[in-house]
Amino acid sequence: MQKRRFIQCDVFTSTPTKGNGLAVILDAEELDARQMQEFAAWTNLAETAFLLPPTTPAADYKVRIFTPAREMLFAGHPTLGSCAAWLRSGGKPRSSGAVVQECGVGLVTIDVSGEVPAFAAPPTKIEPLPTERLRAITEALWIIPERVVRVAQLSNGPVWQVLQLKSAADVLAADSSRTRYPHSLASA
CATH class of the missing domain: 3.10.310.10 (Diaminopimelate Epimerase; Chain A, domain 1)
Incomplete structure (x- = not known):
């Protein structure tokens, strides 16, 4: 060796x-x-x-x-x-x-x-975030879909999924520690 x-x-x-x-x-x-x-x-x-x-x-x-x-x-x-x-x-x-x-x-x-x-970071490619990926993220983090303002997928080596939420409180409420998505939140 x-x-x-x-x-x-x-x-x-x-x-x-x-x-x-x-x-x-x-x-x-x-x-x-x-x-x-x-x-x-x-x-x-x-x-x-x-x-x-x-x-x-x-x-x-x-x-x-x-x-x-x-x-x-x-x-x-x-x-x-x-x-x-x-x-x-x-x-x-x-x-x-x-x-x-x-x-x-x-x-x-x-x-x-x-x-x-x-x-200086290499150029970042900005693309739409696929709908199925957005759905998976909002469900995993317990984000109410109506609280999402805009989204993007960024790539400059790593790939980043970016969500802008309506408020800081919405960001702080995101929680990946829960095990099931309460579908009732989607209409809240």
Whole structure:
């Protein structure tokens, strides 16, 4: 078995155990998708990042991001955490003040000129939220359908289902801890 360098880091904090946990495998060459998925499931963190040589000369490194269940094309804290791990492990950016990461959504430029790294999120695709998905969400969260103002499905790597409700009280009343949807709420 080949030894690989592995870092577990906290993203969005300088205080240990107070940030978003991220596993970073610094030398993931020769690992296939199945092995990456198995390792990500083993770490049981929200995401695990695998660093690889870039496949395009414009990038400094390539990252593949896995949750315990699937691969993601892009995610925010793995982008920042893998960049910090890459730099701290000796990575040298091609351009001063910026690291270019290759990932499933393309190239992401990370500004490393300031105190903390930052990036602009990749373009977000906005689509209608499918009716059956909206119904499942309102039932699961006990949201009265008439209290929904508008909805959308956003995608920029992860896919987000977004609902705007009529009031803050409606948001606070959403509750996924209940087991059955009271159909009488739908007409309330």
